[in-house]
Amino acid sequence: MRARAEILHLDLDSFFAAVEQRDKPSLRGKPVVVGGVGGRGVVATASYEARVFGVRSAMSIAEARRRCPNAAYLSPRFAAYREASRVVMSALHEVSAIVQQVSIDEAYADLAAADTPPTDIAKALRRKVTQATGGLTASVGLAPSKSVAKLASEAAKPDGLMVVEPDDVRAFLDPLPVTAIGGVGPATAARLASHGIRTVAELAAMDDDDAVRLLGSAHGHGLLALARGDDDRPVEPFREAKSVSAEETFDVDLRDPARMAAEVDLLAAKVAGRLRKEGLAGRTVTLKVRFADFTGRTRSYTHPQAVDGTAAITRAARRLLSEIDTLTWSTAGGIRLLGVGVSGLADWFQPDLITADEEVAADVPEPAQAPTPELEPRPTWRPGADVRHAEYGAGWVWGSGRGRVTVRFEGPGTPPGPVRTFADDDPDLSTADPPDLPGR
Ligand SMILES: [Mg+2]
Incomplete structure (x- = not known):
């Protein structure tokens, strides 16, 4: 434990729901639930207005709807959340070179090297986050250790700062x-x-x-x-939040490329199975190779989005294997160990959520002339999705069904906007990127 409260833990307040309220003025101050909106979906985040009714993360959407039937139920917009997360993490990197991101909306920073008092840094950081994200709030804990800093940010919620000095750790933890x-x-x-x-x-x-x-x-x-408050764990900038991996040491060193590829396929399938069992998905696929002479290689490939499928992991692992040329492994006497891992895991990427979204998508009737799905995905009109109408401009899907889609035309810089309904194959209506923040 440090001699002063210099480990900072930042956690954005009801992150997904807060981004939705920022981008959808008509939902500000109202209960909002983000999650899989299909029959078997779960709540990813509830706004504070929805939590008053007892809606909680990981609760089934069906239960949430019983407790809070009047909330807005929205599908997640990961592109918008990733962009907000990026802005927040870069604000953190401005206050410390030692930042450990643990999830999309949560990170530690070590302020030991700072000249400014940590409390002043924390206050300025909270202001910066709100300003740079267009209104999101972060709760911050400052403490002499990571575990106490995390508990302090939790206790500071929402939109607060809690500082636990070394002498106060016991009194804070005990109850x-x-x-x-x-x-x-x-x-x-x-x-x-x-x-x-x-x-x-x-x-x-x-x-x-x-x-x-x-x-x-x-x-x-x-x-x-x-x-006992006894926690010396350092803030680890290069540590991935979690990883899932599998490896195999061979009795006889591998010298046959086809056999190597087959082993990589088996390991990839094993990792994919574990990810899905634990409800995880990750962006970075790593291949580890040890040669017979005990030298080795580790290579990784980062997908633009989290993956948990056997095909995506196998493809990446095979590509990494192909980058290790024959000369390298043959000179080293063959391959004695292979490992495949996935890191950069996102446990907010819940499989229930995805299944539920797919169910919603499946409800939307096929357009008369089906485009090639790979090239041109048809609009799915998920509730909350960003859209653009040729005449009315930018808006979001308020609801859809029975061949119609209802859109509310508003954005982060507008007052609450009007609602209009269209045929769900209206050629003037298209899916759109998340809206830009005003002033950018
Ligand atoms: Mg959070």
């Missing part, structure tokens, strides 16, 4: 429920509760041996350390 500690899921919490341990103070006071007996060695020691 929190054990579930506040990263790594305490429902099963661990239930096990702890059966031994009368419900708060962080009670966990911190536990005998080490008892904790290890109850939770296992690695988990027990780790959780006790976090509960």
Whole structure:
């Protein structure tokens, strides 16, 4: 733990919903739910106005609709979220060279090297984020360790700053429920509760041996350390949030390119299966090769979007394999180990969400003359999607069905706009990129 509160954790407030309210003036101050809007979809983010009705992330959309029938239910617009995220992360990079992004809307920064007091930096950063994103808000925690900084930003929500100085760490942690500690899921919490341990103070006071007996060695020691505020983990700028990989060491060194490709295919399929099982997708595919002489190569390819499919991962891994030329592996005596990994994972990229969106898309009737899907995807008119009408300009899909699509014509720099309905194959209506912010 550091001697002062110089680790910063930033987390954007109800990020997806906030971007929607920014770009759709008629939804400001109203309940908004972003998620898979089909029958089996889940909530990705709810605005604070929707949370009042008990709508929470990861809840089924069906349950959310029961609790808050009047909310606007929107499909995610990842392009707009990625752009807002990029702006926020570059603001963070201006305050520190050591930034670790952990998800699309969350990052740590180490302020140890800064001349300005960390609290002043945090205040200026929050103002900068709001100004640069056109109105989004970030909550920030400042603390002597990563785990406490993260809990502090959570406690500061929404739109707040909380500073936990080293002397205040115990008083801050003690009353929190054990579930506040990263790594305490429902099963661990239930096990702890059966031994009368419900708060962080009670966990911190536990005998080490008892904790290890109850939770296992690695988990027990780790959780006790976090509960005691004992966290030295550095902010790691180059560390990916998570990765999923598989590797294989061969009894006999591989010298046959066809066999190498087949092994890469098997590893790619294994990784894809694990990703889907855990509801993850990632952008970067990495191929690791160890040669018989114990030298090695690691190469990676980053997709523009997160992938979890066997085909996309296999294609990337094969391409990376083909970049290692025959001379290299033959001089090194063949290949003794192959590994395929996917990193840059996004756990907000929920498979339920995607399935649900596909269901929505499937409801839209085929146009009379079906275009080649690869070349020209037909508009799917997902609720919330950006569109443009030749006569009325930019807007977003308010709703669709029964051969009609209703559009609200407004954008981030306009007052709440009018609603108009069109035939869903109206040639004047097309899908569009996210709107530019006013003043850019
Ligand atoms: Mg957030």
